[in-house]
Amino acid sequence: MIALVKAIWSGISVRREWLTLLAVAAAGAWLYVQYEQVRRDRDAWSRWASTACAFVDAPIAVDVGAPRRTDACTVRLGALASFERETLAESNRALAAHQAADRARMQGDAARAGADARTAREALAAMEKENDRIDQDRVSGPWFDALNRVAGLRRTPDGAPGAGRDRVAAR
Incomplete structure (x- = not known):
């Protein structure tokens, strides 16, 4: 077993330049793939920004060398986001008030x-x-009052027209 490890190590020592070259090539290939992914992401974000700015009718300013400043598209998107937050908050307040009144x-x-x-x-x-x-199948005023109360009607209050008689008035 030790002999096998010594043989592999001596083989690596002799071909060290090739192995270094392969390691550098692998690292370069990995960096190239990473760069391509970053470039695809950047292009996707650029397309999204162009589309978003087109939807809000505001031009997008793409000056790579220019200092960062707020362009019309950023201002318009910010205003729309603010409007959405305010509208949602007001809708939630109105809904809460309606639910409280409903409760x-x-x-x-x-x-x-x-x-x-x-x-x-x-x-x-x-x-x-x-x-x-x-008594003997004869009913009187109190019986009619009770019947009217079962039906949801009430007796005419004293002092009202017809008071003193067994009349009823709707509630």
Whole structure:
């Protein structure tokens, strides 16, 4: 085993120039491939920038040697991005306000439904009580009041036209 390692090492020592040349060539090929990838990425970004600037009707300034400055396309894209952020924030605020109002309305509806159910149960109990009071299949004003409450109607308040009689008024 040691003899094999010594043989390989001596072979490398004799052909060291070729191996160095192969290593340098491999590194150069790797750098070339990396450069091509960077160039493709740069070209893709350049196409994207040209397309984006064309969509916002602003010319793109591509001066490689010029100092960095804000061009019309960058300003326009920035304004559009700002508009999008502001619109989204305002939409979210409006949606949150609508949802809060909707929740409040639903809570009110639930409270009213509970109160209506309670009133209906009370009206049904009153109707059953008045049914128990019926004598010889004759009904009176309190029985009609109970019937009207079951139907969702109420008795005319005292002091109103027709008060004192067994009349009902719609709610």
